[in-house]
Amino acid sequence: MKIVDDPGVVAAPPATGGRKLGEVILDVRNISLAFGGVKALTDISFDVREHEVRAIIGPNGAGKSSLLNCINGVYQPQEGTITFRGRGFHHMKSRQVAEMGIARTFQNLALFKGMSVLDNIMTGRNLRIRSNLLLQALRIGPAEREETRHREAVERIIDFLEIQPYRKVPVGQLPYGLQKRVDLGRALAMEPQVLLLDEPMAGMNLEEKQDMCRFILDVNDEFGTTVVLIEHDMGVVMDISDRVVVLDYGRKIGDGVPHVVRNDPDVIKAYLGTQH
Numbered sequence: 717m718k719i720v721d722d723p724g725v726v727a728a729p730p731a732t733g734g735r736k737l738g739e740v741i742l743d744v745r746n747i748s749l750a751f752g753g754v755k756a757l758t759d760i761s762f763d764v765r766e767h768e769v770r771a772i773i774g775p776n777g778a779g780k781s782s783l784l785n786c787i788n789g790v791y792q793p794q795e796g797t798i799t800f801r802g803r804g805f806h807h808m809k810s811r812q813v814a815e816m817g818i819a820r821t822f823q824n825l826a827l828f829k830g831m832s833v834l835d836n837i838m839t840g841r842n843l844r845i846r847s848n849l850l851l852q853a854l855r856i857g858p859a860e861r862e863e864t865r866h867r868e869a870v871e872r873i874i875d876f877l878e879i880q881p882y883r884k885v886p887v888g889q890l891p892y893g894l895q896k897r898v899d900l901g902r903a904l905a906m907e908p909q910v911l912l913l914d915e916p917m918a919g920m921n922l923e924e925k926q927d928m929c930r931f932i933l934d935v936n937d938e939f940g941t942t943v944v945l946i947e948h949d950m951g952v953v954m955d956i957s958d959r960v961v962v963l964d965y966g967r968k969i970g971d972g973v974p975h976v977v978r979n980d981p982d983v984i985k986a987y988l989g990t991q992h
């Protein structure tokens with residue numbers, strides 16, 4: 717196994733046009749995860765730097781989603797540690813991880829299809845609602861002011877993602893590409909420091925993919941949000957990511973800047989040479 721890990725690479729100008737990367741914000745060390753006899757992840761280590769776009773690639777079943785699930789508390793790895801800004805978060809529930817500043821989108825959309833775009837994105841604000849349920853229901857005093865603040869934040873996200881015409885439309889009636897955009901909006905509503913995106917471009921046509929790439933880079937740029945994404949489209953990975961982790965059969969087989977990873981023989985053999 718050859719690890720293409722060059723710690724100096726982040727100092728070099730990234731492919732995406734001179735993004736300045738900060739300190740390590742997320743550090744995954746020696747993570748192993750098994751489901752009964754199935755080893756989903758074996759001894760995985762990698763870090764994510766502040767403001768980075770970090771891609772995770774690998775063939776089907778390589779362990780990519782399991783890795784995101786470990787980071788956001790859906791799965792508890794049997795071994796290893798994960799730290800966020802130097803703070804370990806073993807045995808934290810997904811909600812606590814989200815409150816800490818790590819939001820997630822899912823491979824299969826987790827939206828409420830019968831609810832409007834606006835209300836779906838509003839669900840992302842739940843973490844930030846402070847007033848009690850009774851005040852919220854009565855919409856009085858601080859609860860009313862708070863709701864106004866949340867609605868304004870949601871409207872800003874709707875403008876940012878250019879989905880104003882669909883604000884009141886039930887999400888289930890929108891084309892798939894727009895539903896993915898709403899899903900991104902719901903995650904953004906949590907005001908995350910790190911955004912985990914599980915195949916944000918899956919099932920999209922070329923134009924939808926270009927739009928989604930632009931939005932991801934804009935989020936990264938304008939809000940300074942660090943992005944970790946799983947993606948199968950190699951063109952997208954090469955274009956937008958600063959560094960790439962490559963998994964195969966639950967092990968890390970590559971880690972580095974896109975052009976180095978792309979030319980690594982082990983990666984080519986495991987992933988790039990096969991159809992996905």
Ligand SMILES: Nc1ncnc2c1ncn2[C@@H]1O[C@H](COP(=O)(O)OP(=O)(O)OP(=O)(O)O)[C@@H](O)[C@H]1O
Binds near residue numbers: 751780783
């Ligand atoms: N909840 C689970 N129970 C049992 N096995 C699981 C579970 N989740 C994942 N696995 C297994 O762990 C391994 C890694 O799966 P995972 O979904 O993380 O891969 P992936 O790289 O995201 O695949 P894909 O690209 O197909 O989404 C597979 O062998 C899978 O069958």
